[in-house]
Structure formats: structure tokens, C-alpha cells
Amino acid sequence: MIVSPAILSGKPEFAEFLPITRPWTPRFDQLAPDLERCLETGILTKGPYLEQFEAHAADLLQTRYVTAVSSCTTGLSLAYLCLGLTGEVIVPSFTFMATVGSIVLAGLTPVFADALYGDANIDPERIEAAITEKTSAIVAVHNHGAPCDIRRIQEIADRHELRLIFDAAHGLGSVYQGEPVGGQGDAQIFSLSPTKTATAGEGGLVACNDPDLAERIRIGREYGHFSGYDCLFPGPNGRMPEFSAILGIHSLTMLHEAVERRNCLAEVFRRELSNTPGIGFQVIRKGDRSSYKDVSVKVTSEFGMTRDDLATALRAENIDSRAYYNPPCHKQTAFAKYTRDTSTLQVTERLAMECLSLPAWSHMNESVVVGICRAIRKIHEHAAAVRNYLAPLKEKGQGWGRFS
Secondary structure (H helix, E strand, C coil): CCCCCHHHCCCCCCCCCECCCCCCCCCHHHHHHHHHHHHHHCCCECCHHHHHHHHHHHHHHCCCEEEEECCHHHHHHHHHHHCCCCCEEEEECCCCHHHHHHHHHCCCEEEEECECCCCCCECHHHHHHHCCCCEEEEEEECHHHCCCCHHHHHHHHHHCCCEEEEECCCCCCCEECCEECCCCCCEEEEECCCCCCCCCCCCEEEEECCHHHHHHHHHHCECCEEECCEECCCCCECCCEHHHHHHHHHHHCCHHHHHHHHHHHHHHHHHHHCCCCCEEECCCCCCCECCCCCEEEEECHHHCCCHHHHHHHHHHCCECCECCCCCCHHHCCCCHHHCCCHHHHHHHHHHHHHEEEECCCCCCCHHHHHHHHHHHHHHHHCHHHHHHHHHHHHHCCCCCCCCC
């Protein structure tokens, strides 16, 4: 019996909508004693829970210093400011807008470098080609939780005497050559938003091994307030509330289990889709481990339809998805003026058209993954009919696909 996909009037794979992510949080009864103590003391910010959270994170990341801030974006901005960057900063275009936006807000010029097709991270050779006398730093990103080629990028930074910062928004729980992602480079900045492997509701962590940089980050997160009523340098209110620190402390205790689970789910995706033409997976180097903040596939022409068509068909199956990062930063309104030569960003543009992140979260049952993969195979088997069905709808600008 041939089963039609839902977009062709078949039964949806899932009766209820399956979102791209669901945060895995501690139970309220686990948080309640600390929340009650916090309210009783009246210390709602700059208190003992923040210090405990930072110490716990430093231990997990195997770094000397961790500073908790209000968001990963705030952490990036503080890192750029406190490292004293000037002129040009080399950065991937295949990344979230905040990576580049914080560079521009710091008064710096982003210089876009292409990505590697395999792991979707910045290409070290393209970094080398983009360096000029105005370059002061390299910003690399661990996309979807897959560590970038840290050793090669560090060698380039050392050879040209450049600062090296990692946007590690997806990197909590990632491992590079047997060591936790966190202590490499001048600084690594992590996100604690609800989509991540560990969460504080919102927030970020700045990890480094330099005591002077750590001190400047701590001063910077509080307006640049140094002593008395003196401002050492202009800074934001980047403080993390005690409530967020409490959630973060408990969430970090779940991190190992969360990442182990996501790796198991990623293996199920690979197994179930290994024989499906046109579906490829992000490459994880031997010795590394991805946090799998996202399980992202590449949808090529062999699948029989475009990535966007697949997303639309999955929507009919009640399966959410995301096309990160489309458009890439060099094509976004705010940053297009910094684009020098799009011919040097062809891999980035290909990834932006092919990559699709599928639902995966830390407490997902493997049977859900099997259902997602079954829906994808079913859609592939009816590719021609799905394309024909979608063609007139696409001309009218209609469809279920939603990307952000």
C-alpha cells in the first residue's frame, strides 16, 4: 500500500504540531528551595547564586574564568570591547545575525569569510585570504554545536598576531579533540536561551583564561563601573539576575545527559535517512563531539525537491523546521554594505539554500525521530507529485514553510 504524504491529502505523521525545540528544564520542586531563599534574602542580583553558577560553569568548561551576562549578544559585545579590537574583524556570513551585529555595534568592520561545506563552519583558508593590515581579530562560530577547526584557526591567529574569539552560542557540551569547547582562543561566548542545551531562560557566559580580560568583562557588564562612582569605560547593564542563575545552576547539572541524548537522536536521524537520496548531514571531525543544539540536514537536488519545498511538506505533517541561516549575513539589509565579493561566499550561499534543521530536543523520544524520518522518506517517494502540487501555490506566494 502506497501511503501519500499529508500535503497530498494523506494522514499527517503527527496528530499534534511538533515544534522545532522544547526546552528541557528542571522541575519546579527542584528550583523552589533556592527561589524561596533568594526571595527571603531580597538579593535578586549580584548574589551568591551568580557566583555559584559561574564557578560551576568554569569547572564544566575547564576554564579559569567565566562571567555570566544577560545574553550571548551582550557577551560578544563585551568581548569585542574589552579586547580592544579595531578596524576589521573576519567573521563567517553563515551565522546568526548577532555575531555580526555586535561587531558593527562595536564600531568595527566585518569582513565575511566563506564556510566549509562539510561542517558549515568558517573555512580557515578563507580566513587567511581575508587578512589585511587592518585586521585585528577573527571570530569563528561552532555552528549547530559542531566545533570548528580550532587548531588551524588558532595557528592563523598566532601567525598574524590576531585576537581569536569564538561565538560558542551552540557550544555548551561540545568537545574539541577530547577537551570541552570553552578554553580555546581569547574568549568563547555561550548562549543560555531556551533553545540551547542548557538554559537560564535568557543569558550568556563569557569564558576565558586571562585574568585581565575577565576583570574587564566583569566591570563592563555593569556599565563600566569601576570603583566608587567612577566609570572606567562605557558599558551596558549586562548583569544576570539571581533567578536566571538559579535556573542555570540546575540546568548545567543536566547538560551531560542532554548532550548524550541529542547525540543518540542524531545517530537515529543518520540511520533512518542514510539511504534517502539528497539528504546529507553535517560532518563532525574525529575526536570532536557536537552538542547538537540543532540536527541539521542538507537537502540537495537528488532529493527531488528544494529545501523549502520539503519544509512546506513537513509542515503539512505537523513537523516544524528551520532554515538557518537564510539569508546569510552578507545578504541581510543591515550588513550587505560590508560585502566585498559574493563570488568568495559561494559555499555559504549553497548552505543557506540547502540546510534544514529538524526537531530535536534533549528529552525527545527516539520514536519521534523515526516518525520525522518516515515523513521525509514518504515525501521523497512522492517528490514529483509534491512539486506539481506546490508549483501553483509558490507562484501565489502560499505555503506552510516558516523559516527564522
